[in-house]
Amino acid sequence: MESPHRNPNFTTDRPVAVLMVFLAAIVFGYFSLIQLPVTLMPEMSYPTLTVRTEYPGAAPEEVENDISRRIEEALGVVGGLNEISSISRAGVSDVILEFVWGTSMVDAIQNTLEKLDLVRLPREAEKPLLLHYDPSLDPVMELSLSGSSRSIKYKGDEGLRRLRRIAELQVKRQIEPIKGVAAARVRGGLEEEIHVLINEAKLQRVSLSIGQVISRLRAENINAAGGRIQEGGAEYMIRTINEYQSLEEIANTIVFRREGREIRVKDLGQVVYGQRDREMMTKTDGNESVQIDIYKEADANMINVAEQVSRLIGKISGSSRSTLAGKLRAEEDAYLRVVADRSIFIDSSISEVMSTAYFGGMLAILVLLIFLRDLRTTAIIALSIPISILVTFAPLNILDVTLNIMSLGGLAMGIGMLVDSSIVVLESIYRCREEGDSIRKAAIRGTKEVRGAVIASTLTSICVFFPMVFVEGLAGQVFSDLGLTVVTSLIASLIVAVLFIPMLASRTGFQLKSDAGMVSHFFGSINGRMNLSSYWLRFLFPAAALLGAMLVVVLSYTWWMVGAMDDPKFEEEIVYGAVAMSVFSFWQLVCFIPGIIALAKRLHDLGRTAWWLLAAAAPPVVAMIAFVVAMIEMGDDSNPASFALFALFEGSGLLMLVSWVPAWLLTLICSVVPGSKNENRFGQADHEGQTLAKLWGSFRAFGESHQRNRTVFLATSPYFALRLAVSFLLELIGLSLVWAIRAVSFMGLTAYRAIMKIGSVFGSLLTKVFGEPKGDSTDGTGKGFYRSLIHWALDSPVAMIALAAACFWV
Structure with a gap:
């Protein structure tokens, strides 16, 4: 027994506080994981700017002297500039600015623009353009909109103009409001314009210039503010609305008045619909189409954005109008499809890394289980892996690290190192326990003895990966996420090892009272008997009443919601039969296990x-497996017609029907055949004691509430009825969870025993191969494969050196 004047220790004496601290860290890590953006690679920003200036008609020498040199002289003093160079060619000047890695490109662009405003360029030169390449600005998805080859609406130029109009007015307007979408850019097709075609001969005949016509059209096509006027207490805003609304208005525009005669645009030429000069042509399956590029916001999750866009577009399925692609197919006879999706490669790459990490974690736990051969110790160490990983995401979110293949690769790399500290601490505690210390003292002394060594070993690993953060250049941007992830995960694992592991190791577990919870419930075990009347009146009837109450509540709430929404479209989408079926499915799931008991x-x-x-459940299970195998063999041809033919000729559907006959017969027998009132090998028949209050805790609490509130029970009966239904439903759910936990625990225990048996057989085989250790066992090493291997290594140093040399050579 420990001394009453024992030294206080926060880790072992405050387990609830330690648990709450780690639980809060896990919650923060989980929410940080949700908020982390998902990208393929870390965010890379090249510190390069290009100033492009067009000087039409100028030779390369004039471009260099009049444009490039002036810009170089002005921009040479920009802060953070590492190198400046220029390329001068006929009509174009490119001045390339390379900044030091780590320079804020936002500040660099602002400073560059300020210096460009001070440069005096020739009048003929265009305004300089600032170009900056950012890989994150590439489109996330590329969509293709093409018309049906059989439709006459998409023939010739008019068809391309129609495609462009559909893309801008329907597709673009529905995609851009999606959360995370920055813009949708339409390219290809023919962009509509209005062309004013002036006849040169007519223009010369009236002595007008083309500039006069252009200025007159520009002056007429304008909406201008006219100020404000006040009348009494009201104030009115005046606007001059004069933009053209049709081709006739443009054609009737008066260009000039001469000697009482009005010269209009239609007298000088004609106004027609046309299209802008084409800069690119896009084709899908050999037919001309329109391309829609989708760009995401800077901090948006690329995978989530792509999923939402794909969900909106959907698949082309005949005349279905539930998706955008189906609506365009039905109404416009146009095909909208995804032709490029960057998120697919990113999702597959990240999923591959995550699956590798999961496999590595499970393999590490399996190796621990084989060598430690203790389920409790392995469970404690296995618990440290997900805790350390989840806690890692919180600082990663603070450090603006994204989820990419480098950061996830760092987590996968660190999984093996995460358990090192926990293994050392727990082994030290186990050794102190074998030396006779109490559980609490062993946890304190074992942790204290190895704390310094664990911290030192973790710091050595941190010293290897932390310098990656300070690497400059492109390599630094790529590998900094890897270093930060490994460092933060190692720090998290160290905190878990020195605080959380001792707290768990100092616990002796908890004991449930014999009459506590669902363990002692009547349906908590299969022991005992249940007579026919109790089966009908104390199980089937309450369960059926619960189903009725659930249907009334859910359908009433749905009806009320439909009326409150006052939206005909929402009312059309609600199918009361489907709602009732979902309620029935949930009720069936909740009552299934208690019904089996x-x-x-x-x-x-x-x-x-x-x-x-x-015996009754085996035939349906076998038939279901056969049915699933048959459906897999059918492949994609699993439509109702082929299914009916398959069931008719192959017998799979008939087998499914027949396989349930034993289960139905057994249920019918149990539902109608009364049992014996005498004692049998399963106990006595307690017909009087099987009341609702004895079988169900919810009905027992309902009866107690009725006794306490007898005077006001009638007035508050709706409340107590609703509480009874909710508590009865929760009781059924609790029973289902208890039996589900038992089933999972049984499977886990079976797998554990199988692994231990395989490990024992494997160890025996290797012991036979290497032989028993020489000498006696007075040194305390005992027997076993590991100890035999140590003895063999000590007795055969030449063989060990040769083996090491062979490994080094390989």
Whole structure:
């Protein structure tokens, strides 16, 4: 027994506080994980700017002297500039600015623009353009909109103009409001314009210039503000609305008045619909189409954006109008499809890294289980892996690290190192426990003895990866996420090892009272008997009443919501039959396991063992497996017609129907055949004691509430009825969870025993191969494969040196 004057220790004496601290860190890490952007590679920004200036008609020498040199002289004093160069060719000047890695490109662009405003360039030169390449500005997705080759609406130039109009007015307007989408750019097709075609001969005949016509059209096609006027207490804003609305208005524009005669645009030429000069041509499956490029916001998750866009577009499925592609197919006879999606490669790459990390973590746990051969110790160490990983995401979010193949690769790389500290600490605690210390003292002393070594070993690993953060250039931008991820995960694992692991190791577990919770519930075990009347009145009838109450509540709430929304479209989408079916499915899922237990107790009442349930359930399971295999063999041809033919000729559907006959017969027998009132091998028949209050805690609490509130019970009966339904539903859910946990625990225990058996057999085989260790076991090493291997290495140093040399050579 420990001394009452024991030294206080926060880790072992405040387990709830330690648990809450780590639980808060896990919650922060989880929400940080949700907020982290997903990209393929770390954000890379090339510190390069290009100033492009066009000087039409100028030779390269004039471009260099009049443009390039002046810009170089003005921009040479920009802060952070590493190198400046220029390329002068006929009509174009490119001045390239290379900045030091780490320079803020936002500040560099602003300073460059300020210096460009001070440069005096020839009048003939165009305004300089500032160009900056950013890989994150590439489109996330590329869509193709093409018309049906059979439709006459998409023939010739008019068809391309129609495609462009559909892309801008329908597709673009529906995609851009999606959260995370920055813009949707339409390219290809023919962009509509209005062309004013002036006849040169007519223009010369009236002595007018083309400039006069252009200035007159520009002056007429304008909306201008006219100021404000006040009338009494009201103030009015005046606007001059004079933009053209049709071709006739443009044609009737008066260009000049001469000797009472008005010369209009239509007297000088004609006004027609046309299109802008084409800069690119896009084709899909050999037919001309329109391309829509989708760009994401800077901090948006690329995968989520692509999923939302794909969900909006959907698939072309006949005349279905539930998706944008189906609507365009039905109404416009046009095909909208995704032709390029960067998120697919990113998602597959990240999924591959994550699956590798999962596999590595499971393999590490399996190796620990084989060598430690202790389920509790392995569980404690295995628990440290997800905790350390989840806690890592919180600082990564603060450091603006994205989820990419480098950061996830760092996590995958660090999974093996995450358990090192935990293994050392837990092994030290286990050794102190073998030396006779109490659980609390062993946790304190074992952690204290190895704390310095664990911190030192973690710091050595940190010293290897942390310098990656300070690497400059492109390599620094690529590998800094890897270094930060490994460092933060190692720090998190160190904190878990010295605080969380000792707290768990100092716990002796908890004991449930014999009458606590679902463990002692009547349906918490298959022991005992249940008579026929109790089966109908205490199980089936309450379950059916619960189903009725659930249907009334859910359908009433749905009806009220439809009325409150006052939206005909929403009302059309609501199908009460589907809502009722979903409620029935949930009720069936909740009552399934308690129903199986009730059938087992009915079999006991009939003097039969519960193994009959497995015999009745085996045929449906086998038939279901056969049915699934048959459906897989059918492949994509699983439409209702082919399914009916398959069921008719191959017998799979008939097999499914027949396989349920034993289960139905067993259920029918248990539902109608009364049991014996005498004692059998499963116990006595307690017909009087099986009341609702004895079988169900919710009904027992309902009866107690009725006794306490007898005077006002009638007025508050709706409240108590609703509380009874909710508590009964929660009781059924609790029973289902208890049995589900038992099933999972049984499978885990079976797998554990199988692994231990395989490890034991494997160790015995290797022991036979290497032989027993020489000498006695007075040194305390005992027997075992690991100890035999150590003895063999000590007895055969030449062989060990040769083996090491061979490994080094390989």
